[in-house]
Amino acid sequence: MGITNTESGTRVDEIADGIYRISTPTSLIPGGFTFNQFLVEDEAPLLFHTGLRGLFPLVREAVAHVLGDAGRLRYVSFSHWEADESGALNAWLEVAPRAEAVCSVTAALVSVNDQAARPPRALADGEELSLGQRSVRWVDTPHLPHGWESGLLFEARSRTLLCGDLFTAGGADVPPLSSADVIGPALAMHETTPYLVRGPHVRPLLEKLARLEPGVLGLMHGSSFQGDGGRALLALADALGV
Numbered sequence: 001m002g003i004t005n006t007e008s009g010t011r012v013d014e015i016a017d018g019i020y021r022i023s024t025p026t027s028l029i030p031g032g033f034t035f036n037q038f039l040v041e042d043e044a045p046l047l048f049h050t051g052l053r054g055l056f057p058l059v060r061e062a063v064a065h066v067l068g069d070a071g072r073l074r075y076v077s078f079s080h081w082e083a084d085e086s087g088a089l090n091a092w093l094e095v096a097p098r099a100e101a102v103c104s105v106t107a108a109l110v111s112v113n114d115q116a117a118r119p120p121r122a123l124a125d126g127e128e129l130s131l132g133q134r135s136v137r138w139v140d141t142p143h144l145p146h147g148w149e150s151g152l153l154f155e156a157r158s159r160t161l162l163c164g165d166l167f168t169a170g171g172a173d174v175p176p177l178s179s180a181d182v183i184g185p186a187l188a189m190h191e192t193t194p195y196l197v198r199g200p201h202v203r204p205l206l207e208k209l210a211r212l213e214p215g216v217l218g219l220m221h222g223s224s225f226q227g228d229g230g231r232a233l234l235a236l237a238d239a240l241g242v
């Protein structure tokens with residue numbers, strides 16, 4: 001794996017067994033910023049985050065690099081309803097005729113039932129979705145980091161938590177997978193761009209995620225993290241003072 005588009009610098013890296021991080025560097029903010037999607041390869045491949053509509057050709061090219069044909073995609077999932085998470089949903093539903101949107105029950109109710117070209121598969125908190133050899137578990141995280149409908153996906157076999165906007169870090173030229181500190185960069189970003197809704201709901205949700213004991217965190221913006229993910233999630237709660 002590696003660069004799949006030389007012009008944009010879009011690249012694909014396997015960050016855990018059969019889990020691929022698709023990353024496009026941008027100059028959205030000073031110092032740069034990445035938009036990442038995660039592809040879980042199996043009989044029924046799943047993409048977590050559709051990417052922005054404007055990035056669709058690049059993400060499709062990267063998905064095809066892994067799957068051979070992007071039309072093989074079976075599930076297109078996202079944490080919450082926002083352009084970088086779900087903006088290209090209908091483009092995916094068009095290019096992959098068997099693909100279904102996968103989201104929270106709340107997301108289906110408030111946005112996806114109306115906005116998506118086909119009805120979504122709504123998952124309840126803790127519900128497992130089989131992809132063939134492996135499955136992913138939906139975890140509701142309402143208002144964490146933002147959005148009533150928010151949730152995340154956990155893949156138990158590789159103990160990977162696709163953690164969406166949690167730990168969002170700046171930088172365009174970042175390693176695909178790192179064991180470096182994720183708290184400092186996340187706090188620095190939150191200081192200039194307070195995307196995380198602080199409140200009494202935050203710590204219980206971070207504790208719920210920590211109990212999954214993830215060994216890999218797939219960040220939507222930044223390097224993926226390899227290490228004690230549970231400890232990092234609890235440290236984030238401490239650092240936020242919630």
Ligand SMILES: [Fe+2]
Binds near residue numbers: 080085165
């Ligand atoms: Fe977001």
Ligand SMILES: [Fe+2]
Binds near residue numbers: 085165220221
């Ligand atoms: Fe995001």
